[in-house]
Amino acid sequence: MLKPEVLNKLRAVVGNSHVLSEPEDMIVYSNDATILSAKPEAVVQPANRDEVAAVVKLAARYNIPVTCRGAATCLSGGTIPLKGGIVLELTRLNQILKIDKVNKIAVVQPGVITFDLITAAGNAGLLYPPDPSSMKESTLGGNVAECAGGPKGVKYGITRDFVLGMEAVLSDGSIIQTGNAVDGDMCGPDWTMLLTGSEGTMAVITSITLRLVPLPAVKKTMMAVYDRLEDAAKTVSVTMAAGIIPTTLELMDNLSIVSVEKYLKIGLPVKAGGLLLIEVDGVLSTVEENARRVSEICKQCGATEVKIAQTPQEAEDLWRARRSINPAFGQVAPCKFAEDATVPRSLVPVLVEKIMSIQEKYDVPIFNMGHAGDGNMHPTIMFDKRNKEQMARAEQALDEVHIVTLELGGTLSGEHGIGCAKAPYLRAETGATGYKIGREIKQAVDPLGILNPGKMFFYEGKLH
């Protein structure tokens, strides 16, 4: 528990009703979208940058850990207050400050829901492409802190490709502006990029300047069906090698197809070994041409059927299948490790095969699917946490997925972040020197070590 003196000072900053400290609150704020859990000692909900700075200053003075929190949809334990202290909930900073149509720029507070920006940009004839599947809940602060990706990543890139600058509060309460609203800004090292993906360990983001792009004129959605999952995976690398960049290339294995079909009953090919959901966008002539070429490639690679959506409704049905994978997990088991293994696109077929064999080896169901177009796969391991023996096997399978990914020259996280869930493997990815530098950079930026302690380079458990 924080000392009453500190609680009172916090209340003086943000108001009584925005400091939560009941035991029930501490339970409710002990989680994000992972299975992990640790209780804070208080939840503080500031309303603006100055309140954030004042809270952080207080925390620095009393040496209290501060863990930022957006919508807590994090899949790597980023919002879990491992060392107690304050959970700083930033969802009250939820204003879209500016949408500049001419310069194609948006300035937002960190608590803006991703989907709200996508909608507002759309109304202005612009597109904010990063579209994590959690976009209706997740916040832009959380997206930037995790460097979130999404299905459109293949063509447009991930959050980092859209962050131009930000305003943030450092661990002593001082305020820093990084970057600039100008695309070509190159004054020195890219501090903006240093904070992007820093998972709340370096600074509290209080405002973000984001790049927007023109809305594509048209798009075409299609579905390719395969007997063998491996052939679907192969299509991905062949397509990319042919120089075509679809907006989306989503892969689903048989388990995903069958589970979604059980849930939605929309006539998916339940006998198929795998399918690809492909979307191309741009101007009409290139979209037509690309759609034609992609469907040829699909057939060359062994697709038994390629269906091109003729109406927006048909396209929506295809997308619904992809979006319903999450709900459909429940058809297989109640709990899951949603993984984020990412490899060079050319190696997607190899990763897919390895995951198939891990599934057999540990005898746990694994959904083999993901944003295959940018190599970002989401092998999802299913289990029931009440069955300890089964959960242990699931954990072993998870270990092996991490190791296999790194062996293929891939990365632990294409978008979900490291947090504490994947921190044990971080040194294996960065190498000893990279790991040391990582620690030193964090120490330089947050010398007090109060921002999200125990995560990433400061994980205190066993390292691989």
Added chain:
Amino acid sequence: MNKQERRQLIEQEIVKCSRCGNCRSICPVFLAENNENTTPRSKARLLEAVLENDIELTAGVQQRFEKCLFCKACLTHCGSGVATDKVILAARTAAAERNGISPMKKLAFTGLRYRKLFDLCLRAGALFQHVIFKKLPDGRGRAPRILLPGAGLNQRRIMPDMTVSPLRTRLPEFIPAKKADSQGTVLFFTGCMLNYFYPQTGDAVVNILTANGWNVVIPAEQCCCGTPAFTSGDEATGRVLAEQNVQAIGSKKYDHIVTACASCGAALKEEYAHILGDSPLLAASQNVAGKVLDITQFVLQHCDLTKLGKVPLKVTYHDPCHLVRGMQVSAEPRQILQSIPGLEYVEMKDASRCCGAGGSFSAVYYELSRHINDKKLDNAANTGTDYCITGCSSCRMHITDGLTQRHSPMKVLHTAEIISMAYEAGGKEGETC
């Protein structure tokens, strides 16, 4: 449900919660409060802590479970299929057993058990309501003269006029069809709101049925459906009422049961099976459940839409939670409204989002429920229509209150009333040609 069964149900449901946070984008209470405490996932998390003996079922936990409209939006939105409604009910019941419920609710629910006494009280209430409430000049209802926080009465709140002659006292138990060749008999379960506050809706239902050749039977022995009691965790009262109703219905001869209150309908159709799980009346209640239709379902299936006459109104429609998610009725009212000649129908944004009434929720958290209601009123206003149609008297009361506070000219009508108007207009047209 006994303690053991309740624990099992909770365990089996909350293990499914992946804490994905999907429910954040849908729960109206969360959207209004922006506090994790109000999300369904936090409720699952709290119960997990209770089962792990990390915390007891404290008043704090109980209060967090109270802050739910029971709108079932999370239920249909939850990717993992967590049966949040059952979990919340079970938790409320367990908490009520441990900590009790508010004295005001306790008094009210005890009153509900004694049908005749309850009836007497409400009728006396109608006679004396002017002592507490002043009538509003525009005839929309009454506003409290004094603050009655215990009764959930905020001084701003507009209540409908209580009728001095409730529907069931005014109408005979059996009303024959208006046509000679009767199609059969419909049992009309009126519920309290129609009986005491909106008898005109009850009249409309009877008109629709009899005009289409159906005899109507309104069992005098029916009582409150029990929803307010069991959703507050007072399962015992809920059970007494369920049994009384099943017996009252069982003693009649009928082909269909019609409801014009979403909560009554959902209770008869879905909830009684849980509440009467080990009662000798279970089989009878399942028989009842199989026959229940909302008035709009009944109209589509068993009435003549070609006889609907002109109603030149511009309307929008609000989906009551217990109708759209409780009884899966949403296409029917729209289809009927759209087949009324002369009627202009405009769909509002988020028509199925809860209006914030939530039974006793709006009594306990009046300001919050007004705040939730504001979104609904904005969406309704944006349609540019003159009438908001809905199939639930609680929604009607809450939306009317909001409109009055805003000095909006928009009016609220029950779906049955507009259908009845159309049949009356149709009848007149028939006469003239």
